[in-house]
Amino acid sequence: xSGEAKPSTxxxxxxxxxxxxxxxxxxxxxxxxxxLLIFLFxxxxxxxxxxxxxxxxxxxxxxxxxxxxxVSLGHAAFFGAGAYTAGILAANGFGAPLLGLAAGGAAAALxxxxxxxxxxxxxDLTRLMITLGLQLILLELANxxxxxxxxxxxxxxxxxxxxxxxxxxxxxxxxxxxYSLTVLFAAFLFxxxxxxxxxxxSLKAVKGNRRRAAFLGIDTNRRLVAIYTVSAGLAGxxxxxxxxxxQFVSLDVLDFHRSAEVLLVLVIGGTGYLYGGIFxxxxxxxxxxxxxxxxxxxxxxxxxxxxxxxxxVGRERMTGGLGRLAAFLPGRPARRAxxxxxxxxEDAP
Amino acid sequence: xxxxxxxxxxxxxxxxLTATDHVSFSLExxxxxxxxxxxxxxxxxxxxxxxxxxRPSGGQIRLAGExxxxxAPDRRVKRGLSRTFQINQLFPEMTPLQALALAAAEARGxxxxxxxxIAADEPALARAAELLDRFGLAxxxxxxxxxxxxxxxxxxxxxxxxAGHPExxxxxxxxxxxxxxxxxxxxxxxAALPEEVTILLIEHDMDLVFSFAERxxxxxxxxxxxxxxxxxxxxxxxxxxxxLGEGGDE
Numbered sequence: 001x002s003g004e005a006k007p008s009t010x011x012x013x014x015x016x017x018x019x020x021x022x023x024x025x026x027x028x029x030x031x032x033x034x035x036l037l038i039f040l041f042x043x044x045x046x047x048x049x050x051x052x053x054x055x056x057x058x059x060x061x062x063x064x065x066x067x068x069x070x071v072s073l074g075h076a077a078f079f080g081a082g083a084y085t086a087g088i089l090a091a092n093g094f095g096a097p098l099l100g101l102a103a104g105g106a107a108a109a110l111x112x113x114x115x116x117x118x119x120x121x122x123x124d125l126t127r128l129m130i131t132l133g134l135q136l137i138l139l140e141l142a143n144x145x146x147x148x149x150x151x152x153x154x155x156x157x158x159x160x161x162x163x164x165x166x167x168x169x170x171x172x173x174x175x176x177x178x179y180s181l182t183v184l185f186a187a188f189l190f191x192x193x194x195x196x197x198x199x200x201x202s203l204k205a206v207k208g209n210r211r212r213a214a215f216l217g218i219d220t221n222r223r224l225v226a227i228y229t230v231s232a233g234l235a236g237x238x239x240x241x242x243x244x245x246x247q248f249v250s251l252d253v254l255d256f257h258r259s260a261e262v263l264l265v266l267v268i269g270g271t272g273y274l275y276g277g278i279f280x281x282x283x284x285x286x287x288x289x290x291x292x293x294x295x296x297x298x299x300x301x302x303x304x305x306x307x308x309x310x311x312x313v314g315r316e317r318m319t320g321g322l323g324r325l326a327a328f329l330p331g332r333p334a335r336r337a338x339x340x341x342x343x344x345x346e347d348a349p
Numbered sequence: 350x351x352x353x354x355x356x357x358x359x360x361x362x363x364x365x366l367t368a369t370d371h372v373s374f375s376l377e378x379x380x381x382x383x384x385x386x387x388x389x390x391x392x393x394x395x396x397x398x399x400x401x402x403x404r405p406s407g408g409q410i411r412l413a414g415e416x417x418x419x420x421a422p423d424r425r426v427k428r429g430l431s432r433t434f435q436i437n438q439l440f441p442e443m444t445p446l447q448a449l450a451l452a453a454a455e456a457r458g459x460x461x462x463x464x465x466x467i468a469a470d471e472p473a474l475a476r477a478a479e480l481l482d483r484f485g486l487a488x489x490x491x492x493x494x495x496x497x498x499x500x501x502x503x504x505x506x507x508x509x510x511x512a513g514h515p516e517x518x519x520x521x522x523x524x525x526x527x528x529x530x531x532x533x534x535x536x537x538x539x540a541a542l543p544e545e546v547t548i549l550l551i552e553h554d555m556d557l558v559f560s561f562a563e564r565x566x567x568x569x570x571x572x573x574x575x576x577x578x579x580x581x582x583x584x585x586x587x588x589x590x591x592x593l594g595e596g597g598d599e
Contacts, residue, residue: 013446016491017450194463199460202451217427220423222461
């Protein structure tokens with residue numbers, strides 16, 4: 001069995017694997033301009049902050065949905081766990097933002113770990129029901145223990161300290177935006193590193209063919225528990241950000257619509273390549289902002305219409321259509337234009 | 350010498366049907382052994398029991414002398430028991446290179462690492478490249494598996510099972526569904542499998558069985574019906590009747 005590979009094959013293999021993990025030009029295009037947005041739209045700081053938080057939440061869901069193939073309709077459970085942890089801490093005199101982040105992330109991760117054992121078996125439908133059920137349980141617990149959570153009134157009296165004692169959360173929302181963006185960036189780097197590691201690739205194998213993955217010697221249950229825990233922790237961080245930057249937590253953080261919304265974001269942005277969460281969050285929030293400005297009562301109509309269109313037509317065909325349109329522009333090779341966008345959404349639902 | 354793989358009184362019932370009927374079977378180290386039998390004889394059920402895809406209703410399975418009857422499939426793989434599938438079980442979105450590198454890393458125990466890069470895992474990379482070369486997959490290394498010609502997918506199926514340097518390899522109908530013109534590639538690969546790997550071949554193709562096997566076990570109705578060298582099996586009138594005879598396709 002001691003054959004040796006041809007040097008050319010070995011080199012090609014190494015180059016190919018390095019290429020697939022290397023930073024791509026579009027990634028710089030995504031991250032470099034982001035901090036500047038606040039100077040372009042100073043009045044939109046709160047919207048930008050919400051986008052960063054939703055993006056982080058969506059990236060966390062993508063880790064289980066796009067990489068491990070676990071569907072969830074209850075991801076808000078972890079968002080809410082993070083938000084309430086940070087909120088209750090800040091309402092009781094522990095207002096240091098980084099402490100809140102650490103505690104909220106850890107609490108959500110712990111909850112993720114504890115509930116991960118329910119999603120190991122069963123079909124997509126069972127997982128949808130179980131995740132949804134766990135979130136409902138958490139919502140009612142938060143409602144019941146109103147002494148701690150404020151119940152339906154919400155949690156008032158949070159005092160969030162300045163970040164590192166230097167940057168206080170002001171009324172312009174600038175600090176909030178930079179804070180959320182920084183956490184999103186750090187969490188994203190972490191997630192990106194993770195999905196390109198052997199661990200991350202093994203998740204894709206589990207998603208692609210769980211049976212065969214086991215026959216490569218992969219302990220599929222352990223991998224799923226691990227990624228579910230990580231995903232829950234990151235969702236918790238998103239919840240912490242919302243709590244700290246708005247200095248308020250209500251039962252809304254555990255609501256069903258939040259779980260549905262983040263799934264919708266991934267449907268818009270695409271799963272399995274991490275940036276779908278960011279693109280989806282930007283598109284979703286901008287549309288929400290724009291549409292609710294035009295028709296405050298009926299904006300969900302248009303979001304719903306978009307969702308139906310995406311699912312019926314398929315994102316690939318929509319972006320493919322754009323590519324074909326672009327082919328009519330001078331000086332652009334048709335095939336490349338049509339192929340490029342499709343590379344992003346490899347798991348279009 | 351202890352057999353590398355052994356079953357003692359192994360049984361599996363599905364309701365009223367006994368798919369595996371008190372099978373005591375052993376595989377010597379380095380063997381080239383074939384398991385044949387008419388359709389529905391219980392060959393695949395037997396393989397599924399050996400690998401842990403199914404739990405037995407009774408009996409014991411020993412791998413290198415140790416009881417593995419209750420071990421999960423991935424644990425048995427870690428102990429050197431690998432298999433291929435009759436119907437390809439591949440990763441459609443991954444390229445052969447990605448899948449092989451992952452399989453090799455997994456066998457080395459680096460497959461669960463969170464922050465290393467698989468491109469920096471030299472032994473895994475070398476193993477993947479070696480298998481790509483050996484199985485004629487090098488030119489397809491960056492193609493998503495779903496786009497490979499069927500014969501190449503079949504080869505990848507075998508390559509994946511070898512990535513972890515298994516001690517025992519169960520080949521479940523490696524030539525199943527492969528078009529005639531690609532069949533020779535499969536036969537060549539099977540014939541050239543490393544000597545030190547113990548192989549149990551389940552196959553319908555009698556050319557392949559008789560050219561490959563040093564011992565043959567015939568299974569009928571979930572039980573061992575006959576066992577012997579290819580010459581003995583060929584000469585056994587009862588085997589000819591149930592299986593090798595004309596219209597013996599059941």
